[in-house]
Amino acid sequence: MVTLVPAGPDPAGPDSTASGPTGPGGGSARGRRPGTGRLAALLVSPTLLVLGLVVLYPIISAVRLAFYQRNDGIDPETGLLVQGDRFVGIDNFTDMFTGENADRFLNALTNTTTFTVVAVSIEVVVGVLMALVMHRAFRGRALVRAAILVPWAVPTAIAGLLWRWVFQADGVANDLLPGAPVLWTTDGVQAWFAVVIADTWKTAPFIGLLVLAGLQVISAEIYEAARLDGAGPWRTFFSITLPLVKPTLLVAVLFRTLDTLRMFDLPYTLIGPGKEATDTVTVLAFEEAVKFGKYGPASAYAVVLFVYVALVAFAFVRLLGADVFGTKGRRSR
Amino acid sequence: MRWRYLGIAAIVVYCLAPFYWMLVSSLRRTSDIFDSGPLPDPVSLESYRAAFATGNGFLRALLNSFVVAGVTTAVVLLVATFAGYALARLEFRGKYVVLALIIATSMFPGISLLVPLLELFSGIGWINTYQAMIVPSVGCVLPLAVWNLTAFFRQMPLELEEAAQIDGCTPAGAFRRVILPLAAPGVFTTAIITFIAAWNEFIIALSVVNKNELKTAPVITSQFTGTTSFDSPFGTQMAAGVIVTIPLVVLVLLFQRRIVAGLTAGGVK
Numbered sequence: 001m002v003t004l005v006p007a008g009p010d011p012a013g014p015d016s017t018a019s020g021p022t023g024p025g026g027g028s029a030r031g032r033r034p035g036t037g038r039l040a041a042l043l044v045s046p047t048l049l050v051l052g053l054v055v056l057y058p059i060i061s062a063v064r065l066a067f068y069q070r071n072d073g074i075d076p077e078t079g080l081l082v083q084g085d086r087f088v089g090i091d092n093f094t095d096m097f098t099g100e101n102a103d104r105f106l107n108a109l110t111n112t113t114t115f116t117v118v119a120v121s122i123e124v125v126v127g128v129l130m131a132l133v134m135h136r137a138f139r140g141r142a143l144v145r146a147a148i149l150v151p152w153a154v155p156t157a158i159a160g161l162l163w164r165w166v167f168q169a170d171g172v173a174n175d176l177l178p179g180a181p182v183l184w185t186t187d188g189v190q191a192w193f194a195v196v197i198a199d200t201w202k203t204a205p206f207i208g209l210l211v212l213a214g215l216q217v218i219s220a221e222i223y224e225a226a227r228l229d230g231a232g233p234w235r236t237f238f239s240i241t242l243p244l245v246k247p248t249l250l251v252a253v254l255f256r257t258l259d260t261l262r263m264f265d266l267p268y269t270l271i272g273p274g275k276e277a278t279d280t281v282t283v284l285a286f287e288e289a290v291k292f293g294k295y296g297p298a299s300a301y302a303v304v305l306f307v308y309v310a311l312v313a314f315a316f317v318r319l320l321g322a323d324v325f326g327t328k329g330r331r332s333r
Numbered sequence: 334m335r336w337r338y339l340g341i342a343a344i345v346v347y348c349l350a351p352f353y354w355m356l357v358s359s360l361r362r363t364s365d366i367f368d369s370g371p372l373p374d375p376v377s378l379e380s381y382r383a384a385f386a387t388g389n390g391f392l393r394a395l396l397n398s399f400v401v402a403g404v405t406t407a408v409v410l411l412v413a414t415f416a417g418y419a420l421a422r423l424e425f426r427g428k429y430v431v432l433a434l435i436i437a438t439s440m441f442p443g444i445s446l447l448v449p450l451l452e453l454f455s456g457i458g459w460i461n462t463y464q465a466m467i468v469p470s471v472g473c474v475l476p477l478a479v480w481n482l483t484a485f486f487r488q489m490p491l492e493l494e495e496a497a498q499i500d501g502c503t504p505a506g507a508f509r510r511v512i513l514p515l516a517a518p519g520v521f522t523t524a525i526i527t528f529i530a531a532w533n534e535f536i537i538a539l540s541v542v543n544k545n546e547l548k549t550a551p552v553i554t555s556q557f558t559g560t561t562s563f564d565s566p567f568g569t570q571m572a573a574g575v576i577v578t579i580p581l582v583v584l585v586l587l588f589q590r591r592i593v594a595g596l597t598a599g600g601v602k
Contacts, residue, residue, distance in 0.1 A: 039504050040425035047416035047479055048431065054446065054472025055438040061449035133340035144341055146589045147348040153581040154352065155533035157551040158574040162355045165567045172354060175369040205348055213597035262442035265535045269555050282444045290540050295452045302445035309442050
């Protein structure tokens, strides 16, 4: 839901491994001062309490709910009116893949995946291009920086409405494009494209901003050396720029990927719920929970999405070596 | 150099054109809303009057947004400043577990928190209350704020606390008297970023409130209805969209340098 990439602090950076606040001659062998542990516990516990209540408890509760369904109507065996929740085992999960809602769910899972793969790929390319252009620009930096923050600052729900207006049958997109008007916002592959375009507009500048920050710490001497060695612009980009911004880029891509996997606002406001081409898993779960009050199946959707997100995050960190914690190469001290 | 300026111009147009179109459309009369000229001709505030028409409850929605985003920001800052300081400056057991936990929670998909919270809130009568919007928002933006503030505290020279402690301050005293005043710019930047994130929150506000008087501005804007049910009142929506976005654009223009520094702080090492 938060559409930002948390900038990584450097927990194991050079000075954190040294010591806490240590007066001369104070503390134990590791340089701790008496009372530091208690102070740290005091300072960190409100955060842990909030996260425990608002994040951890709901996750556990979602797993529990996913095994229940609401009773409504008459029990066929006893003929009595029953109320409350009933344990249904893994029914919610099997329904998802083989039941009557299986098509809708598998379709939503596919949409979620294709949105993520395609949108994030385009955003990375556009973002890197933007960063390269901005990197060498000396005039108008403030203007560009302000401009680039505008798509980031526009609320996603409002961005959805804005693009819905742009993509109307008699809207400006069709005015600018040649040929017969396209019915973008109804359904079908064009609706899927409309969401990808809107998402790219909203987040590519942000990736550009992060990559730009990564570019600015590459020293000019490396480029100078490459130039002396006779490397052309392409060679310089692929052999120097790209490897050196890769850690920044990878973390940005990871957070954007996780963000796109839970996409809701854009498909919901730009196209609307209940559309085959653009329903994501979150849209489906939202509909089940809010519109129909079916917390059991909705939780099952949410749990599956949660597992999916966790697997993707794990793959990023393990296989691609995304340095989320900012600790790589720092522990040697 | 010429292509570079072309590139810069392309980026600016790319970023601003859709927003500009929202602004232009909001200033047209309803009768010429489908014009595709680059300027509204004539300029009309009709859509703005329609957005603020009493039946819409848009003014109240703006107030609700300010309450929800404001309280969320205040709570988040209070909690995150303490945690950020501890994580950046104190050595304690379990520090990496705490950091990992905070990062992990920021990765959770919102819907897997929302469904159980919705069930809980309907059980305890929190549906249609401010706290039902504020509490989940706090949980969602807190990891980001802690992360940002940790990065800010790390950038401050360690000598400050050492000097304070030589002068007889306890760790808590050093934090309160020396670090906190100096960290004010970082706290302020985090406040802006947190406020924008909370202001833009949509799915929680959409789910836990169904009374018009309590809906936030983005939610109510997305639910504006036209004269007929098949007709989306685009002019009104664009006008409302501009008003919802203006506070954020003003923040961006005023504090662009700080926001960029905050968003990228520590992300690059």
